[in-house]
Amino acid sequence: MARGQLRIYLGAAPGVGKTFAMLEEAQRRAGRGTDLVIGFVETHGRPHTADMLDDLEIMPRKEMSYRGARFTEMDVDAILNRNPQVAVVDELAHTNVPGSRNEKRWQDIQELLEAGITVLSTVNIQHLESLNDVVEQITGVVQRETVPDSVVRGADQVELVDMTPEALRRRMVHGNVYPPEKVDAALGNYFRVGNLTALRELALLWLADKVDEQLDRYREEHGIGATWEARERVVVALTGGREGATLIRRAARIAARSKGADLLAVHVARSDGLVDADPTLLGRQRLLVESLGGTYHQVVGADVSRALLDFARGVNATQLVLGGSRRGRIAQLFSAGVGVTTTAQSGPIDVHLVTHEEIGRGRRRWRAGGAALSRSRRIAGFLVALIWLPALTAILVPFTDNLSLASDMMLFLLGVVVVALVGGRWPAITSAVVGFLLLNYFFTPPLHKFTVNETENLLALAVFVVVAVAVSAVVDTAATRTREAAGASADAQTLATVAGSVLRGARPLEALLRQLREMFGLESVTLLERAPGAVDVPDRRRDPAAWRVAAVDGTPPSHSPAEGTGDVPIGDDLALVLRGTTLEASDRRILEAFAAQAAIALRQERLTEQAAEALPLAEADRMRTALLAAVSHDLRTPLASAKAAVTSLRSDEVEFSPDDRDELLATADESLDKLSRLVANLLDMSRLQAGALGVVPASLGLEEAVPRALDELGNVARPVVLRMPDDLPLVRADPGLLERILVNVIGNAIRFSPDGKPPKITGSEHAGQVALRVIDHGPGIPTEARDRVFQPFQRLGDHTNHEGVGLGLALSRGLAEAMGGSLVPETTPGGGLTMVLTLPSDEVGVEPTETRATELADQAIRERLRRWPRDSQLTSRLGSASPPDLPADEPARLDVGPVPEPVHPSRLPKPDPSEPEPGQSESDEDDTR
Structure with missing residues (x-):
């Protein structure tokens, strides 16, 4: 039986219309006569979604009992017995009730697919296992219901159901997603614009990766090696030479001409794993590529052209950037070169040959160190040759009549091999020559003469010399390659350690110098900087007056390059001076890498210090200018x-x-x-x-503080709508400071709310924090004003407000933070601004039977009614009962007085999208919490 197909509707967030789109497809298939059933669909009370189920066969659900409660789940057995062509199963990541056939719904779907049933399903991007931690970081919510990425990637079709954050929030305001009582909390938590934008980007990127996988799989299955220019990809080939930076910048300019083009740098290493390029230059070029937004890759291959083209075709590259040949003209006569060969075999890939300063200068091969073997081993090799060969001659001379010349030559060849293993090439060559002379003199007729009578013996001696030299060369080459590989591995580990210490250290320059000193066991490492006015000093290298110490680790410091046992110049103005052990020439590359990083670290520290010094001056200048403007106008x-x-x-x-x-x-x-x-x-x-403001925190209820702030505002013509839950806990705050915050925030909302749309005040609690939302439908917030509105003395353009020094919002936020809370703005759906005041809750003193909030609310309302005119209207939702003399169904209105120092509330900044919001459930229905 053929396996069924899986089609998944992927959404960035609840409410984008995944289930609706899935049911639209179900209606289309049913209309074409397809045998289709509804296995499980959750409408969440949305009428439009429920209407889509009309005329579709709905399979009965399976009832289950768990911990005394009744639940319904999809009846897999009933669907298998029914055996339709297509089954519609909502919420792929759903966790089944314990005791069900499978733990997860996606496992139920796998059974249906194995039975040959095609399945339509839905899932949100936050439920993918690989993105679980990313979604938690963005939204602050842990998604407990997840589905393996392999299940979604293995789907035959994945369709993205997309919607802009603004459109989704409007849909929520219109009541198409959640009930009205959940809308405010949802918009202020999980469904913030920043959260939705980030989730939407995750969904788009994840789907783009899947599309790339499908395209690669299709090309592989159909044997398509040609380049498909679905997206511009520019590959630049690096050899490890000095021309690499030029090539990278040229390739980056080519990629920049095409919007969305990818930049990839590749280095083809030798197939034997040994390094023939300068790793220091490759490291710098890798950093350059990454700084330009590209990626660095390294492949292994014996044929550079073939390996390069294989990589380019593998990444579906459209353009390839190569440097002109560095070989001389004579070398080009014998071989076409990598550039010409690659161009001839590139096919549809465009090849750019870029000129550079290294053209025609020859290929400079990088060597990890000096000789293959140490000096002591070479001396030992010579000693073995001088001792072994005469001793072997003395042993074999008495047996001249019993052994043939071939046997003597084999024994001498063995001696040469032993010398090569001990001392390397030159001791072995020396022993081969000496052995040739000894064999000729003592064992080749005529004896005791350096002549050879027979041509055969002469050929044998010549073969002996050739074999001995070849063996010694092979041994020496193997030792050289072993040392290069070990050195490259050690250098790589060293550089990785250095990079880690620099990244983790608070002061990277000190970490670099300390790492260098400890690595080579030095007494001190000093970074010297050219002193001002020392350009014309005759002997700058030895004159301490020409230098000044920029940084040092260890003692004693060096005051000029000549005082150290070694130094590495860094341009004309810096030098890294080492004191202590004299390092080998093979360590020069590591020292140069340290020196380059030290120069960068010094520059970064200087820039950081300058920025830190300039910031208070700039802030003081701005404050002084603003204060003078305020005094000249608002105080005058x-x-x-x-x-x-x-x-x-x-x-x-x-x-x-x-x-x-x-x-x-x-x-x-x-x-x-x-x-x-x-x-x-x-x-x-x-x-x-x-930092000298006195804060005296106390336990108080917001339902007690809000009436005081309204009383302080006085009387104006616009009402205020109060919607406070009965179980709102007490907060920990300074009563006087809290009242000043509320007067500023509520006053702004009243002043800039249009007629017929009064501001609304609501409260909610989550995770030990109480949030008070002051919502208005004013003119909105301009993007350019978001960062300035909470700064002191910032009074943004407004034709109706010319009072105040612009301290209201800045002071309010400062007071909120001084009490351990926060004051952040949010965009009101449909236009306007919502100010969210968050304070820590204080549960101590809350009565368990009847909430203190209700009592305080009723008491405050009665007190206000005694003082206000009888025609003022107020309906409070703080308590369960209406205040005396007021009908329960009358709209919540509160007449308040003139607002001091108005500040336009629509000029508030939007919250940081990366700031986590408190809890929300995995299901579409519970994403409001």
Whole structure:
């Protein structure tokens, strides 16, 4: 029986329409006469989704009992017995009730597929196992229901159901995803614009990878080796020479001409694993490639052209960048070279041959070190040759009549091999020559003469010399390659260790110097910098006055390059000086790598120090400029009004009536109050910045603090809607500071809310934090103002507001943070701004039977009603009962007074998308928590 096909509808978040799209496909197939059943579909109470189930056969669910509760799950056996052509099964990552046929629903689907049934299913990107930790980092929610990536990647078809974050949030506001009581919490937590944008990007990238896999698999199955230019991919070939940086930059410019093009750098290493390129240059070129947004690759191959083209075709490259040949003209006569050969065999891949300064200079092969064997081993080889060959001659001379010349030559050849193993090439060649002479003199007729009578014996002696030299060369080459491989491995490990220490260290320059000193057992390592004005010093290398110590590790430091046992110049202005053990020439490459990194680390530290020094100056200058502007306008205006009123009252030229006198006194009093508020804000902001603001936290309820703030605001024509849950816990905050925050935030919302759309105040609690949301439908927030609105003395453009020094929001956020909370803005769906004040909860003192919030709310409402005019209307949802004399079904309205120091609330920044939000469940229905 043929296996059924699996089609998955992939979404970035709940509510994008996966189930709806799946049911649309089910309706189309059923309309074409396909035998189709609904195995399991969860509508979550969405009417449009439920309407799509009309006219479709729905399989009955299997009822199960678990821990005294009843649940329903998909009946796999019933579907298998029914044996339809297509089964629709929602929520691929669902975990079945314990005791079910399988632990996971995707395992149920596998059974249906094995039975030859085609399955339509859905899954969200956050449920993929490989992305579980990424989603947790973005949203702050651990997804307990996951599905292996292999299940989704193995699907025959994966269709992305996409929707922009703004469109999804509008759909939620219209009630198409969640019930109205869950919308506010969902929009403020999991369904923030930043979260949805990040999840959408994850879904798009994951699907793009799957599409690439499908394309590669198709090309492989159909034997397609030609390049398909689905996307521009530029490959640059690196040899490890100095021209690599030029090639990389040229390839990056080629890739930049095509939007979305990939840049790949590749180095073809020798198939024997040995290094014939300078690893230091390759390391620098790798960093350059990555800094330009490309990737670095290394492949192994004996034929460079073939290996290069195999890699280019494997990544579906469209363009290949090569450097001009470095070989001389004579060498090019005998071989076409890599560039010409690659161009001839490239096929549809465009090849760019780039000129550079190294053309025609010959290929400089890099060597890991000096001689293959140490000096002591070479001396030992010579000693063995001088002792072994005469001793062997003395042993064989008495047996000249019994042994043939061939036997004597084999024994001498054995001696040459032993010498080659001990001392390498030159001792072995020396022993071969000496052995040739001894064989000729003592064992080849005529004896005791350096002549040979027979041509056969002469040929045998010549073969002996050739074999001995060849064996010695092979032994020496093997030793050389062994040493190069060991050196390359040690260098790679060293550089990896250095990179790790630099990345982990708070001060990378000190970490570099310390690592270098410890690695080679040096007394000290000093980084010297050219002193100012030392350009014309005659002997700069030896004159300490020409240098100054930039950094040092160990003692004593070196004050000039000549004082050390070794130094590495870094350009014209820096030098790395070593004191202690004299290092070998083979260690020069590692020292150069250390020196280059030290120069970069020094520059980074200098830039960091300069930035740190400039930041307070820039901030102070900005504050001073803003303060002068505020004093020149905002402080002068009320002062001038008060001065004019007092001057008029003191004047003898005008006789004021009692009403006029009272009006002038009221003007002076109002102006002085405004001036007092401005000065108080300035003082509080200065205390906040100095860390000297006194905070006295106490346990209090927001339902108690909000009425006080509204009472402080006074009376205005716009109402306020209050929606506070009954079980909202107490918060830990300073009552006075909290009231100042609420006055600023609520006052802004009232002032900039349009007629007919009053601001709304709601509360919620999660994970020990209580969030108070002040929601308005004002003009919105411009993108360019998000970072500036919480800065002191920032009063953004607004035609209706010209008062205040721009401290209200900056002070409010500072006060919230001083109490351990936060004040962040969010965009209100449909336009406007939502300010979210978050404070730590304090559960101590909450009565378990009847919440203290209800009592405080009713008490506050009755107190307010006694003081307000009878025509003021207020309906509170803080308690279960309505206040006296107010109908329960009347809209929640609260008339409040004029707002001091208005600050446009629509100019608030959006929250950081990477900031985690508290909990949310895996199912579509519970993503509001």
